[in-house]
Amino acid sequence: MIEHINWYPGHMKKTREMIQANLKMVDLVIEVIDARIPISSRNPIINDLIGGKQRVIILNKVDLADSRENEGWTKVFKEEGHFVVPMNCMNGAGVPALLSLLSKYQEARNQELSRKRTLRMMIVGVPNVGKSSLINRLLGKKSAKTGDRPGVTRGKQWLTLSNGMQLLDTPGILWPKFEDPLVGLNLAFCGSIRDETMDLASLALELIGVLQKEYPEELMERYKLVELGEEPLETMEAIAAKRGFILSGKRTDYERTARAVLDEFRAGIIGRITLEHSEDA
Ligand SMILES: Nc1nc2c(ncn2[C@@H]2O[C@H](COP(=O)(O)OP(=O)(O)O)[C@@H](O)[C@H]2O)c(=O)[nH]1
Ligand SMILES: [Mg+2]
Numbered sequence: 001m002i003e004h005i006n007w008y009p010g011h012m013k014k015t016r017e018m019i020q021a022n023l024k025m026v027d028l029v030i031e032v033i034d035a036r037i038p039i040s041s042r043n044p045i046i047n048d049l050i051g052g053k054q055r056v057i058i059l060n061k062v063d064l065a066d067s068r069e070n071e072g073w074t075k076v077f078k079e080e081g082h083f084v085v086p087m088n089c090m091n092g093a094g095v096p097a098l099l100s101l102l103s104k105y106q107e108a109r110n111q112e113l114s115r116k117r118t119l120r121m122m123i124v125g126v127p128n129v130g131k132s133s134l135i136n137r138l139l140g141k142k143s144a145k146t147g148d149r150p151g152v153t154r155g156k157q158w159l160t161l162s163n164g165m166q167l168l169d170t171p172g173i174l175w176p177k178f179e180d181p182l183v184g185l186n187l188a189f190c191g192s193i194r195d196e197t198m199d200l201a202s203l204a205l206e207l208i209g210v211l212q213k214e215y216p217e218e219l220m221e222r223y224k225l226v227e228l229g230e231e232p233l234e235t236m237e238a239i240a241a242k243r244g245f246i247l248s249g250k251r252t253d254y255e256r257t258a259r260a261v262l263d264e265f266r267a268g269i270i271g272r273i274t275l276e277h278s279e280d281a
Contacts, residue, residue, distance in 0.1 A: 032125035035065035043174035072278025089133035124172035204258030218271035
């Protein structure tokens with residue numbers, strides 16, 4: 001697992017250089033983001049990094065996110081001048097749309113150049129957004145590894161898709177924006193920060209606070225609550241009581257309740273939830 005990479009300035013510099021070196025060789029950058037947190041799952045300096053290179057934003061994990069927000073965010077990113085493809089890497093929904101977009105782009109570019117040239121792409125994104133899943137989806141079964149391109153970036157492998165397009169085999173792992181505590185929370189809610197490094201009861205309490213404000217019906221429905229607490233802590237205790245997560249002396253088992261709420265949120269069982277709203281963009 002690479003989601004617990006510690007980003008320090010030296011590391012960021014190396015990543016930036018790696019991406020910029022690879023950028024020269026590609027026609028398109030595919031930026032993968034998490035549809036539940038379309039702002040928090042983006043790299044803070046992505047625009048500076050990528051510059052004017054045409055970008056395809058993959059709004060991934062749409063199966064876990066609010067479908068109205070998926071539409072809203074698609075519109076927002078299109079207005080920013082990017083291609084946008086809503087994606088579900090678990091079942092491949094979105095892959096045909098992506099491939100057809102890429103073919104059209106290649107065709108238009110070939111016409112512009114008056115010759116045929118293979119389309120080359122690289123995938124970038126912060127940890128856990130689904131970069132590897134997307135690469136595997138794009139490769140399918142028919143694709144094969146092609147050789148090194150010595151002198152370009154040492155050791156870099158190009159993968160050839162069944163349609164002949166080429167993809168850099170290693171995704172560019174970007175760093176998320178850690179300075180903003182809300183961004184950190186969103187990433188943690190969605191499983192992008194290792195749980196071992198956090199106090200899960202506090203994290204779940206924060207999540208319950210967000211959900212009871214933004215998705216009260218889903219929360220009540222999932223945990224069979226007739227009402228929500230005035231404070232998130234009351235709600236958490238009510239959830240524990242419903243589930244029987246009670247320790248000796250009638251004490252609430254916060255740890256176990258936290259685990260359940262976080263797991264169920266991440267698996268989309270509480271509902272299809274988007275934590276950042278497109279109308280605020
Ligand atoms: N529900 C859902 N889960 C996904 C989707 N894409 C990836 N995942 C899951 O998200 C986690 C991280 O995916 P991975 O491809 O390793 O992300 P990477 O760190 O960006 O390479 C894995 O558990 C995947 O199974 C998706 O579209 N929907
Ligand atoms: Mg990966």
